[in-house]
Each structure stands twice: as structure tokens, then as C-alpha cells.
Amino acid sequence: MAPARVSIQTEDFDLTAEIAALRRDDPRVGAVCSFIGTVRDRNGGAVRGEVQSMELEHYPGMTEKAIEAMIDQALQRFDIFAARVVHRVGLLQPLDQIVLVAVSSAHRGQSFQACEFLMDYLKTQAPFWKKERTAEGARWVDARVSDDAALARWGIHASNSSD
Numbered sequence: 001m002a003p004a005r006v007s008i009q010t011e012d013f014d015l016t017a018e019i020a021a022l023r024r025d026d027p028r029v030g031a032v033c034s035f036i037g038t039v040r041d042r043n044g045g046a047v048r049g050e051v052q053s054m055e056l057e058h059y060p061g062m063t064e065k066a067i068e069a070m071i072d073q074a075l076q077r078f079d080i081f082a083a084r085v086v087h088r089v090g091l092l093q094p095l096d097q098i099v100l101v102a103v104s105s106a107h108r109g110q111s112f113q114a115c116e117f118l119m120d121y122l123k124t125q126a127p128f129w130k131k132e133r134t135a136e137g138a139r140w141v142d143a144r145v146s147d148d149a150a151l152a153r154w155g156i157h158a159s160n161s162s163d
Contacts, residue, residue, distance in 0.1 A: 005083060006067045008058060010090040013100055022084050022104050029081060033111035034102040035119050039092045055131045056089045056098070063087075063127050070121045077154075078114040080105040085118065087128065117154055125156075 007013075015036065023029050039054050071083045086100040101118045105111040130141040 005071050005085065006064045007084075007086045008060070008063055008089055009086065010088060012088070012097055013086045015100065018084060018086060018100055018102055022082055022102050026081060026104065028106055029104045030106045031108040031111045032102060032104045033108065033115040034100060035115050036097055037099040037119075039094050039096045039098060051094060051132050051134060053094075053133045054092045054098075055133070056087075056092065057129045057131075058087075058089050059127055066126055067122070070118055070125065073121070074103070074114045074118050077117065078103075078105070079107075079110045080114045083114065083118060085122070087122070087126070089128070120154060121156070 015034065019032055019034065023032060039051065067085050067087070071085065074080060074083055081104045083104075084100070084102045088096070088098050092098060099119075099122065101115050101122070103111045103114040103118070105114070131138050132141055
């Protein structure tokens with residue numbers, strides 16, 4: 001049985017296990033590309049602005065459905081066999097893994113493109129809300145203009161940023 005394409009979870013994920021599941025029993029696979037996002041200090045390391053933790057929220061059911069639609073788009077746009085998205089929610093600490101996007105195909109080019117497309121789509125269209133905690137307090141993180149621009153190069157125009 002093929003693994004689920006989308007998993008929203010509080011627990012960490014194992015890249016090796018995820019890739020093995022994506023490739024399992026598919027002799028056509030010649031390439032698997034992946035992206036892992038981690039909690040980092042978006043504020044440039046300034047002690048006062050240093051990210052101490054991040055909390056992610058989502059709407060169960062709606063979020064999975066939106067990501068499934070993103071994967072359907074990737075399957076239509078690129079010559080890929082499968083894709084897997086694991087996104088964590090809840091309280092995360094610096095260096096924790098947040099998201100995994102993995103894509104299999106016959107050749108690396110299509111996997112790289114589909115992986116990048118899915119990540120750009122996730123950054124702007126997936127219904128997640130992030131709150132960062134610093135020494136100065138907590139704040140919700142808005143989408144950035146650069147995220148909208150990354151999505152636009154795929155022909156999808158969105159205005160999610162407050163920049």
C-alpha cells in the first residue's frame with residue numbers, strides 16, 4: 001500500500017524512512033528530490049530578536065485537502081511519479097524540522113522542479129499560521145513579498161504578504 005501523500009503531525013519525521021516509503025516497490029524511480037525546512041532565526045541572529053520557539057496552527061481537514069490539491073497540480077505540471085508532504089504543527093524549537101517535501105521521478109530535473117513548486121505553493125497557499133516567540137514577545141508571522149514572487153514564477157499570482 002502506498003504511503004499517504006500528506007501528513008500533518010506534531011511528532012518529528014525521519015527523512016530516510018520517508019524517502020524509502022516514497023520509493024518502495026517502484027522500479028521506475030531514478031530520482032528523489034527533497035526539501036526539509038527547519039526552525040531558524042529569521043531576524044539575523046540579533047540576541048533581542050532571536051527566535052526562541054515557533055508555534056504552528058492549522059485547520060484539520062482543510063489543510064490536508066489544500067495540500068492534496070497542490071500535489072495534484074504538481075502531478076499535472078511535472079513528469080513525476082509521487083510526492084509526499086509532511087508538515088509539523090504545534091510548538092517547535094530552533095533547529096527542529098518543520099516540513100518535508102519529497103518527490104520521485106525518472107530523472108532529477110522534474111523532481112527538483114516539482115519539489116520547488118510544492119514548497120513555493122506551501123509557503124503561500126497552505127492554511128498554516130505561524131507564531132514566533134522572541135525575548136521581545138510573540139508575534140504572528142506574515143507571508144513575505146518574496147514568497148508571493150516565488151509562486152508567481154509558476155504562473156500563480158497571490159497576494160498574501162503584508163510587506
